[in-house]
Amino acid sequence: MPEHTTTSPLPVTVIGGYLGAGKTTLINHLLNNANGMRLAILVNDFGDLAIDAALIESQEGDVISLSGGCICCSYGNDLQAALMDTNKMPDPPDHVVIESSGVALPGAIGSALTLIRAMRLHGIVTLADVSTLQQHATDKYLADTIERQLRDADIIVLNKSDLVCASEIDAVTTWVTTINANARVVPTTYATIANMVVLDEQPQTSADEQSPLALNQQPQNAVRQNNDNHTQHFKTIKLAATQPVDSAKLATALASDKCGLLRAKGFVQNQSGNLHTIQVVGRRWAVTDAPTGVDCGLVCIGRDGQWQIEEIIAGFDGISIA
Amino acid sequence: MLTTIYSAENIITMNPARPFVTHVAVQDGRVLGAGSLEELSGFGDYTLDDRFKDKVLMPGLVEGHSHAVEGKWWRYVYCGYFDRMDPHGKIWSGLQTITEVVGRLKEIEQTLTDPTVPLTGWAIDPIYYEDKNITRHHLDEVSTDRPIAIMHASGHIMNVNTKALELADYLRTGIEHDGVPLGDDGLPTGELKGPDVMMPVGQYAGFDQNLFDFDEQGLVDFARLCVRTGVTTATDLAARLGDDVVETGIDVTAKSDFPARIIPLRFHHGVTPQELIDQVQRLAPMSTDRFRLGKIKVVADGSIQGFSARLRWPGYYNGAENGLWYIAPEQMREIYEKALAANIQVHTHTNGDEATDLALDILQDALRKHPHPDHRFTIQHGQMINAAQYRRMAKLGVCVNHFANHHFYWGDEHYRLTVGPERAERMNACRTALDNGVPLAIHSDAPVTPLGPLFTAWCAVNRITSSGRTQGEHEKISVAEALYAITIGAAYTLGMDDEIGSIEAGKHADFAVLEKDPTTCDPLTLKDIPVWGTVQGGRVFAAADA
Numbered sequence: 001m002p003e004h005t006t007t008s009p010l011p012v013t014v015i016g017g018y019l020g021a022g023k024t025t026l027i028n029h030l031l032n033n034a035n036g037m038r039l040a041i042l043v044n045d046f047g048d049l050a051i052d053a054a055l056i057e058s059q060e061g062d063v064i065s066l067s068g069g070c071i072c073c074s075y076g077n078d079l080q081a082a083l084m085d086t087n088k089m090p091d092p093p094d095h096v097v098i099e100s101s102g103v104a105l106p107g108a109i110g111s112a113l114t115l116i117r118a119m120r121l122h123g124i125v126t127l128a129d130v131s132t133l134q135q136h137a138t139d140k141y142l143a144d145t146i147e148r149q150l151r152d153a154d155i156i157v158l159n160k161s162d163l164v165c166a167s168e169i170d171a172v173t174t175w176v177t178t179i180n181a182n183a184r185v186v187p188t189t190y191a192t193i194a195n196m197v198v199l200d201e202q203p204q205t206s207a208d209e210q211s212p213l214a215l216n217q218q219p220q221n222a223v224r225q226n227n228d229n230h231t232q233h234f235k236t237i238k239l240a241a242t243q244p245v246d247s248a249k250l251a252t253a254l255a256s257d258k259c260g261l262l263r264a265k266g267f268v269q270n271q272s273g274n275l276h277t278i279q280v281v282g283r284r285w286a287v288t289d290a291p292t293g294v295d296c297g298l299v300c301i302g303r304d305g306q307w308q309i310e311e312i313i314a315g316f317d318g319i320s321i322a
Numbered sequence: 323m324l325t326t327i328y329s330a331e332n333i334i335t336m337n338p339a340r341p342f343v344t345h346v347a348v349q350d351g352r353v354l355g356a357g358s359l360e361e362l363s364g365f366g367d368y369t370l371d372d373r374f375k376d377k378v379l380m381p382g383l384v385e386g387h388s389h390a391v392e393g394k395w396w397r398y399v400y401c402g403y404f405d406r407m408d409p410h411g412k413i414w415s416g417l418q419t420i421t422e423v424v425g426r427l428k429e430i431e432q433t434l435t436d437p438t439v440p441l442t443g444w445a446i447d448p449i450y451y452e453d454k455n456i457t458r459h460h461l462d463e464v465s466t467d468r469p470i471a472i473m474h475a476s477g478h479i480m481n482v483n484t485k486a487l488e489l490a491d492y493l494r495t496g497i498e499h500d501g502v503p504l505g506d507d508g509l510p511t512g513e514l515k516g517p518d519v520m521m522p523v524g525q526y527a528g529f530d531q532n533l534f535d536f537d538e539q540g541l542v543d544f545a546r547l548c549v550r551t552g553v554t555t556a557t558d559l560a561a562r563l564g565d566d567v568v569e570t571g572i573d574v575t576a577k578s579d580f581p582a583r584i585i586p587l588r589f590h591h592g593v594t595p596q597e598l599i600d601q602v603q604r605l606a607p608m609s610t611d612r613f614r615l616g617k618i619k620v621v622a623d624g625s626i627q628g629f630s631a632r633l634r635w636p637g638y639y640n641g642a643e644n645g646l647w648y649i650a651p652e653q654m655r656e657i658y659e660k661a662l663a664a665n666i667q668v669h670t671h672t673n674g675d676e677a678t679d680l681a682l683d684i685l686q687d688a689l690r691k692h693p694h695p696d697h698r699f700t701i702q703h704g705q706m707i708n709a710a711q712y713r714r715m716a717k718l719g720v721c722v723n724h725f726a727n728h729h730f731y732w733g734d735e736h737y738r739l740t741v742g743p744e745r746a747e748r749m750n751a752c753r754t755a756l757d758n759g760v761p762l763a764i765h766s767d768a769p770v771t772p773l774g775p776l777f778t779a780w781c782a783v784n785r786i787t788s789s790g791r792t793q794g795e796h797e798k799i800s801v802a803e804a805l806y807a808i809t810i811g812a813a814y815t816l817g818m819d820d821e822i823g824s825i826e827a828g829k830h831a832d833f834a835v836l837e838k839d840p841t842t843c844d845p846l847t848l849k850d851i852p853v854w855g856t857v858q859g860g861r862v863f864a865a866a867d868a
Contacts, residue, residue, distance in 0.1 A: 019650050047594035076592025077562075080518045102650040111499040112518045117491050141632075141651055141680050144644055 008277075008288055009120040010087065011200040012096040012113055016106030016149045017127035018136055022159035022191035023099050024049055026127060026198075030097060031055065031070055033195050038069035040086050040093035044101040046074050069093075080112060087118050095122070095199050103145055107152030120288075122200050123281030126153035126183075127191060130172050131163040137175075150176060153183045154282035155197070155262060161187035182283040184262050186303060194234070196301070197263045200279065203236060203299040233304040234262075241268045241296040243318025247276040250319065251285035253312050254278070254300065260307035266298025268319075297322065325349045325368040326860075327359065332839050333379040336809050336824035342841075346379065348831040351860035355827045373862075377854055378839045380805070381824050382554025382832030383775040384812035386723045387702050387765035390558040390584060391533070392547065394540030395444045395769050398528065399430050401472050402445035404788075406772050409546035411865065420451055420460055423472075427464040434468070441465065442528030443472035445769070446481065449735055450788070457505070458484045458512025471527030473520075475731070477770055478628050480520040482512050482527055489526035515628075534560065535567050541574045541584070546868040548582040551774040552834030554858045555813070555822055558586040559669070559702065559767075560619050568605060568615070575612035581856060581863040583612045583832075585816055587619035587669055590649060595656035602666055611859070617816075618661055619702070620670045621648045623677035626705060626740050627732050631674035633706070639742030645674060655684045658699075662692035667817055668699050669723075675706040682714055689718065700815045702765075705749045706741065712751070712758040721815045723763040724750040726782040727771040729794075733787035747794035752782050756803060763812035764804065776840065779804035780849035801845050831860040 015023050027041055027049065043049055046064070051072065057065045062082075064072040071093065075082035079098065086096055096119065100106050110121045126149050137146050150156060156176055161169050173185050186193065196203045247270045254264050264280035267290045275290035278298060300309060313319040327347045335341055335356050347354035347362040355362050362368070393409060400406060400414040401423050407413050417423045423446060431441055441464065448454045461470045461483035469486035473479075487493040487510055495508040501515035514520045521533065536544065536558065548556055561567065563586060575584055588602050598618060606616030623645055624630020629638060630645040637644055654670075661668045672678040678701060685699060700721040701707070705728060707715075715722065728736075728750060737746040748754070755762045764778050782804045785794050799807070813823030822830050837852040855864040 019652050045592065045594050045597070047597070074592075078517075078521070078592075080522055084522060102653070103647040105646070108500075108518075111501075114496060114498045115492065115502070115519060115522060117494065117496075141647075141676070145647060 008291070009118050010092060010096060011122035012098060012119050013122045013198055014098045014100060014106045014109050014124045015127065016100045016104065016124060016152060017102075018129075018142065018146055018149065019102035020132065021127035021129050022157070023127055025159075026125075026157075026191035026193065027097065027099055029190070029192055030195055030198065031066065034068055034070055035195070036068065037095060037195070037199065037201055038093045039071075039199075040089075040096045041070065041072045041099070042075050042079065042082050042086070042096065043072060043099045044075060046072070079109065080115070083113070083116060083119065087116055095201075097199070105145075105148050105152060107148075110152070120286065121284075122279070123154045123198070123284050124152050125155045125157060125193075125198055126150055127157045127159050128176075129160050130158040130169060130187065131160050133158070133172055134175065147179050150179045150183070153180060154284040156180065156183045156185045157191065157193060158185060158187040159191050160189060162189045182257055184260065184282040186262065200265070203263060203265055203301050234301055235304040236299060236301045237309055238322040239266065239298040239300060239309070239313065240320050240322040241266070241298065241318060242320070244269045244271045244273065245316050245318060246271065247278055247287045250316055251278045251280060251287050253315070254280045255283050255285040256312070257283075259309065259312045261300045261302035261309070262307075264298055264300040267294045267296050268298070269296055323349050325354060325365060326371050327362050327368045328374050328379070329359070329370065329372045330374040330377055330379045332841075333825060334381075334805070334839075334841060335826060336381050336806065337826040346825055346831075346833075348857075348860045351831055353825055353827055353829050353831050356825050374835055378836045379825065380552070380834040380836060380840070381809040382822065382830075382856055382858060383552045383808050383834045384763075384816070384823060385548075385553050385556040385765060385768070385773060385775060386763040386812035386815050387559050387725070388556050388768040388773055389534065389560060390536040390541055390544040390556070390586075392769035392773060393542065393544030394537055395473070396543055397539075398473070399427060399441065399443040400445055401426065401443040402475060403447050403450045406445070407547075407550060409543035409550075409868070411550060411868070418450070420448075420453065420456055423456075424460055424463050427461070427470065431464050431468070437467055440469045440471070440486075440526065440528035442470070445475045446472045447475040447731075449732075455511070456481045456513065458482060458487060458510070461512065469527040471524050471529060473524075473529070475770060476625065476627065478516060478625065480514045480524055482514060482523050484512070486523050486527040487512060490523040492523055535562060535564070536571070538570050538574050541571065542580070545580055545582045547768075547773050549856050549863045549868040550853060550865045551776070552836065552853045552856055553582060553773065553775060554832035554834070554856050555583040555585065555816075555818070556773070557816070558584055560589040560621070561586040562592070563588045563601070563605060563615070568608065571613045572608065572610055576610060580612060581858045581861070581868070583614065583822075583858070585614045585617070587617045589619040589621060590653070590657060591621065595653055595660060598657060599660045599664060599666065603664060616666065618657065618666055618668045620654060620657055620668055622654065622670055622672045622681055623648055623674050626673050627735055629740070631706075632676040632680070633674040633741070634676045634679065638740060640739050644676075651680060651684065654681070655688065658684055658688040659692055662688055662694050662697060665694070667697065669702050669815075670699070671702045673703050673705050675708060675711065678704055678707050678711055682711065682718060682720065685718055685720065698815060698817050700763075703767075706745060707751060707755070708748070709751075709754050709758070712755050712760050716759040721761040721763070722755050723765050723812070723815050724752055724755070724782070725767055726750055726752065726764040726778050727766050729785050730781050730788055731771055733785075733793045734789050734791070737787075737793060748797055749794070750782075751794070751797045752799045752803075752807070753797040756799060761811060761814050762803075762807050763815045764807045765812075774849075775808035776851055776853070777849040779808055779840070780845070782807065783845050783848060801840060801848065804848075805840060831857055833857040
């Protein structure tokens with residue numbers, strides 16, 4: 001899924017997964033942590049979307065306006081029209097998030113995005129309830145749909161991991177890998193994945209470079225006992241880029257299984273002297289022309305102990321851990 | 323109260339106690355009685371109307387699965403392979419080659435004065451063409467300046483010209499979508515598969531966003547087709563029923579010269595199960611005699627020829643991957659349970675046999691929670707239902723409305739490509755349905771195939787494909803059974819068999835007026851019986867005036 005464009009299209013993240021996987025929880029989490037980023041959230045229906053009433057500024061038909069510049073649209077049976085409307089907004093959002101319906105194939109939605117020049121697929125995140133995934137995966141009606149949803153993912157989030165023991169998470173992870181060997185697999189609770197992992201937000205390095213990024217906010221209605229065994233620590237690494245580099249080759253390497261990182265973003269100069277933006281979301285990467293005046297360098301995020309960078313960057317002169 | 327007694331050459335009542343009579347008495351839009359003139363004169367004063375003395379009357383035909391949007395689509399250029407009658411009775415000749423399609427479009431194009439106005443066509447079906455691939459270059463022969471789009475007969479695919487692709491910003495490299503085939507140049511060929519990719523382009527070429535919603539003129543034109551085909555009650559089976567559409571429907575059908583009863587079903591997409599139930603419950607009391615609200619349509623899977631239907635093992639004959647669910651099982655469960663509890667009837671579209679299994683499994687569970695002695699849940703299409711499934715349906719009280727017309731139009735494709743010979747021969751297995759006691763209707767799915775219950779009956783009786791083969795001898799039904807399916811049978815699936823579907827005392831005075839007797843003609847000529855018009859609610863509508 002390589003991509004190189006000369007414009008800076010609107011990034012779109014597709015959230016997939018069966019009913020009960022935690023898609024809506026993730027959406028709420030992204031909204032609560034938007035931190036100034038103006039999100040357009042497209043949902044099939046407003047059904048279970050419990051937006052904090054204090055956030056709602058107004059509702060007109062299928063569009064809810066939220067404080068901070070975010071909006072929520074219900075697209076009903078016409079996602080493509082909703083995307084076109086979003087694209088035509090006078091004051092477009094910074095990022096679009098699509099919550100796909102429980103039986104939709106998120107990859108198909110990703111393909112449909114190639115039909116809109118001004119949008120780009122940032123990444124596909126498929127959620128699964130780790131406590132019910134394997135039961136659904138043997139359901140005679142659902143098995144192949146669940147597998148196809150997992151197959152489409154760049155990042156697979158095994159949600160509700162506090163409901164099962166560590167060995168079960170390992171077993172499910174192993175099974176998921178047989179379905180989609182290339183996606184990154186992240187166990188979590190309450191669908192709390194940091195916005196910067198899922199969205200096109202510049203990843204930040206924290207002071208100790210090792211923090212539970214995914215668990216930066218526990219929902220108020222949390223009733224389950226958080227088991228620290230399941231807390232996922234994420235590690236961020238900053239890379240310096242001091243020499244021109246083949247940007248596509250570097251992006252490919254960062255998105256490889258061997259590297260295993262979850263998310264990278266940064267700027268490099270290519271051999272022709274052009275500044276490029278590199279985006280990596282799990283197995284997916286994109287290279288676009290960079291805005292002017294940026295400093296070269298990348299920030300990479302991965303699950304602590306689950307990825308490695310040294311060997312990857314060894315093949316690129318001028319790329320080093322900062 | 324004025325009583326009119328109509329005489330006819332024969333009146334087929336569908337009342338087995340007196341199946342054929344010579345006279346029917348009508349008062350205030352309802353049937354006072356059916357019998358001999360002497361019998362009926364016992365009701366008192368009457369006017370004898372013998373305008374139908376050379377005609378044959380049947381109960382007004384009931385189309386249990388159509389879409390009123392056909393009326394709207396006739397404003398586009400007809401590009402189908404077979405001859406087809408428009409709402410004004412004009413027969414448009416079928417186009418047998420791509421060259422003929424281009425020829426007709428050129429003809430129409432030359433009548434357009436505004437050089438930018440789009441040219442829009444429908445009903446093309448390239449499976450019948452030797453060169454099955456139509457591209458934008460074919461349509462560019464018609465015009466490179468104005469956008470052109472043609473909807474396929476299936477309603478699932480569209481062909482457009484270069485201009486239309488340009489306007490939608492599709493004429494570029496970098497598109498990666500199964501629904502947008504690319505040429506050697508990396509640019510789209512102009513074939514667009516699925517609503518996701520059709521609508522963004524179609525809107526520049528004359529198809530509006532609400533492609534499947536009827537409008538005022540479209541509803542009037544649809545009703546004209548009803549008169550021409552003997553239909554007095556027709557469903558609009560997948561309506562979104564926005565408030566404006568409901569208002570249009572109520573207003574248009576209320577006009578004194580509107581000749582049909584329209585039954586729109588709210589389809590499940592785009593709202594939660596609870597919102598669906600709430601909306602239908604809110605709409606139901608707004609029903610009028612000629613616009614009946616309060617039923618739900620659920621779509622479980624896609625289509626067989628589009629390989630999006632959900633099939634049981636062994637799946638598609640050509641090895642295609644299994645199709646798609648259009649609803650999550652949990653959502654179907656919630657709709658069924660809430661609908662049974664609220665006494666709302668649900669019709670469920672299933673094409674593949676796995677989709678039917680799912681619907682029956684869920685209904686069986688739901689009925690244990692919410693027992694309902696007469697729910698009349700109906701499987702629509704159910705094209706691949708097997709004998710065991712019919713036995714189950716009979717136990718569960720489920721009706722079926724089969725897509726008999728499919729045999730003729732796509733039967734050869736099903737045999738050759740989609741499900742293979744064995745299962746193609748038992749598709750839309752009307753015989754097995756009846757033998758197992760499953761209430762049966764048959765349908766056209768207009769505009770996918772033409773509205774016309776007598777043609778639909780011909781399909782179920784003869785099972786002849788477009789290449790002329792008889793496919794599935796065993797599943798044929800008799801003419802009497804087919805006529806029952808397009809009257810009482812269809813009425814039963816709509817819960818209206820106490821009002822319509824037969825000519826007997828107390829029912830609506832809805833008649834199909836035919837030039838020949840379907841019970842005595844050669845079954846191979848059923849489809850050729852000319853329709854004079856209809857009587858609907860006691861009002862006479864001649865096709866010639868429609």
